[in-house]
Amino acid sequence: MSSTTLVSGRTSTAASLDTILDRAEAAQAVVQRFLSRTSVPALRVSLGLVFLVFGALKYLPGVSPVEGLVSRTWNVLSFGVIDGYAALAITATLEVFVGLTLVTGVFVRIGLIALAGTFVGIFSPLVFFNAELFTAAGPTLTAQYILKDLVLVTAAMVVAATALKRPIRR
Numbered sequence: 001m002s003s004t005t006l007v008s009g010r011t012s013t014a015a016s017l018d019t020i021l022d023r024a025e026a027a028q029a030v031v032q033r034f035l036s037r038t039s040v041p042a043l044r045v046s047l048g049l050v051f052l053v054f055g056a057l058k059y060l061p062g063v064s065p066v067e068g069l070v071s072r073t074w075n076v077l078s079f080g081v082i083d084g085y086a087a088l089a090i091t092a093t094l095e096v097f098v099g100l101t102l103v104t105g106v107f108v109r110i111g112l113i114a115l116a117g118t119f120v121g122i123f124s125p126l127v128f129f130n131a132e133l134f135t136a137a138g139p140t141l142t143a144q145y146i147l148k149d150l151v152l153v154t155a156a157m158v159v160a161a162t163a164l165k166r167p168i169r170r
Contacts, residue, residue, distance in 0.1 A: 041105075044159045047152065048102025051115070055095025058088045069125055069142060076128050077121065094118055108163045115156055122149050 057064040064070070067088060074087030082090065094114055101111025126133060126146060133143035 040158060040162045043155055044102050044105070044108070044162075047155045047159060048099045048104075048111075050099070050152065051095045051118075052099025052103060055092045055097075055099055058092035058095065061085065061088075064088070066142070066145065069129075070121075073121060073124050073128065077124060091118075091121065102159070108159075109168075112156065112160050112163060119149070119153055119156075122146065 054064070058067070058070065061067070070091050071084055071087045074082040074090065095118060098111045098115045098118060101107045101114075123146065126143070133140050133146070139147065
């Protein structure tokens with residue numbers, strides 16, 4: 001932009017606008033560097049906390065809102081071998097393990113593999129119990145509880161993309 005000196009000795013707003021835009025670009029660059037450095041680790045830890053807390057709830061009978069669903073899903077997936085509290089304990093252990101790997105940053109790749117398996121179990125009820133989860137009025141609260149996990153899958157994909165950038169051997 002060109003600037004024009006006014007009779008009062010001040011420059012026109014064109015020069016002032018350039019200065020404002022330069023400062024805004026500098027501020028944006030600072031924010032972008034901060035986000036680049038912190039966003040994926042923050043996402044990894046927050047994803048880990050979600051799995052850690054929800055997994056821990058499953059150890060406590062009567063606390064997790066999806067107890068029955070977890071038990072029924074394991075029953076179907078295991079052809080009737082795993083049911084009841086065993087299903088909850090296995091799921092809880094898997095989710096707590098995933099959460100710990102993500103929160104601590106230790107064995108993240110192994111945790112991500114376990115997380116992929118966890119997502120199979122999480123979304124299985126949509127196939128096995130579709131008629132119960134989706135009514136004429138729309139998805140039930142349980143279906144919504146499951147569908148929100150699509151966000152967790154996407155977050156896990158971002159974390160995995162970053163974790164897999166590093167070579168396996170150091």
